[in-house]
Amino acid sequence: MRFLHTSDWHLGRSFHRVGLLGAQTAFLDHLVATVRDREVDAVLVAGDVYDRAVPPLPAVELFDRALHRLAEAGVPTVMISGNHDSARRLGVGAGLLGRAGIHLRTDPAGIGTPVVLADAHGEVALYGLPYLEPALVREQLGAARSGHEAVLAAAMDRVRADLATRPDGTRSVVLVHAFVAGGAPSDSERDITVGGVAAVPAAVFDGVDYVALGHLHGSQTLTPRVRYSGSPLAYSFSEADHRKTMWLVDLDADGGIAAERVDCPVPRPLARLRGRLEELLDDPAHERHRDSWIEATLTDAVRPHDPMARLTARFPHTLSLVFDPERADTDSLASYAQRLRGRSDQQIAEDFVSHVRAGGGLDPAERAVLHGAFDDVRVEAATTEREAGR
Numbered sequence: 001m002r003f004l005h006t007s008d009w010h011l012g013r014s015f016h017r018v019g020l021l022g023a024q025t026a027f028l029d030h031l032v033a034t035v036r037d038r039e040v041d042a043v044l045v046a047g048d049v050y051d052r053a054v055p056p057l058p059a060v061e062l063f064d065r066a067l068h069r070l071a072e073a074g075v076p077t078v079m080i081s082g083n084h085d086s087a088r089r090l091g092v093g094a095g096l097l098g099r100a101g102i103h104l105r106t107d108p109a110g111i112g113t114p115v116v117l118a119d120a121h122g123e124v125a126l127y128g129l130p131y132l133e134p135a136l137v138r139e140q141l142g143a144a145r146s147g148h149e150a151v152l153a154a155a156m157d158r159v160r161a162d163l164a165t166r167p168d169g170t171r172s173v174v175l176v177h178a179f180v181a182g183g184a185p186s187d188s189e190r191d192i193t194v195g196g197v198a199a200v201p202a203a204v205f206d207g208v209d210y211v212a213l214g215h216l217h218g219s220q221t222l223t224p225r226v227r228y229s230g231s232p233l234a235y236s237f238s239e240a241d242h243r244k245t246m247w248l249v250d251l252d253a254d255g256g257i258a259a260e261r262v263d264c265p266v267p268r269p270l271a272r273l274r275g276r277l278e279e280l281l282d283d284p285a286h287e288r289h290r291d292s293w294i295e296a297t298l299t300d301a302v303r304p305h306d307p308m309a310r311l312t313a314r315f316p317h318t319l320s321l322v323f324d325p326e327r328a329d330t331d332s333l334a335s336y337a338q339r340l341r342g343r344s345d346q347q348i349a350e351d352f353v354s355h356v357r358a359g360g361g362l363d364p365a366e367r368a369v370l371h372g373a374f375d376d377v378r379v380e381a382a383t384t385e386r387e388a389g390r
Helices: 021-037 057-073 094-099 134-141 148-164 277-282 284-289 307-314 336-340 345-356 364-388
Strands: 002-006 042-046 077-080 102-105 115-119 122-129 171-177 210-214 220-223 226-228 245-251 257-263 270-275 293-298 318-323
Touching: 002 021, 002 210, 021 057, 021 245, 042 171, 042 210, 057 077, 057 102, 077 122, 077 171, 094 102, 102 122, 122 148, 134 148, 148 171, 210 245, 270 277, 270 284, 277 293, 277 307, 293 307, 307 318, 345 364
Parallel strands: 002 042, 042 077, 077 102, 122 171, 171 210, 210 226, 270 293, 293 318
Antiparallel strands: 002 245, 115 122, 220 226, 245 257
């Protein structure tokens, strides 16, 4: 049986205020084409369908169109809710959708009830474990203690108990939305830490043939049977080096796994540039990034004038500007109180400006502006005090 494993669509999300609905539409077009061209038997979507609990209407419409197209293709889809989704909202109409081959698993109560598919070699049981917030489901699942590991262990006990009632040779697949130990996070996943511990060991899922993971945005193989598909699009500059893919997974008669990465469309490449402004503007090696989305980190000791406008003249799609000036490590051991002792307000302010500029002080015009500002504050304070004493 052949599966297409994907997750973390985050429909409705933007990238540094750039809308991604067009890119998400292109991805879903690609997904449906892959299902048809590669003769996929079932699609697995491991959570975070939407980017937030109440998604914008265009994202809902896009999701609706995708479900219709998958149903029309006659390919079963098993989908779970993630920590970004509203499980209740995503699960509305699950019973009716199931009749069309779209199987939504958003309720923890249904963890032990699989979607059962069959091929020439027998049955395959697909279990959906939606994102399980420990504080909300611990009692329902009878977990021995709080925390992600205990809750997922209790959920897997239900999976194994159901699997034990099925005919010998029944193969099994589990969809899970969780942070599994050994996975590498990025900046765009929402923290699910509880009590300081969010990661669970992969051994929690022992006993099943394939575990389709969602939550982390990088495609990763934790074991041959436990894999993250990653998000189909980059949602932070920390993903600049990611290769965005889906997993095409073949499950053989004995439960053996063969997996292939299927590349997703890239709306625009990402690049993280670092250096002084003039270096970024003049270095011919950066020409290949002209059409990329850019995060620029400027290391100039003194903040340059109008850096964003100058950067976008060369890199029109610059989205993020970070300042990390190179500093001379001088007077680092002097305490803050020692540095302030005996200095006037004007001198303290000038020292602060010099500090944030990594040693670059004020020019005469700036010093005059600062002096005038202090004079205005003193006049205002004296006026207020005088009026209060009347």
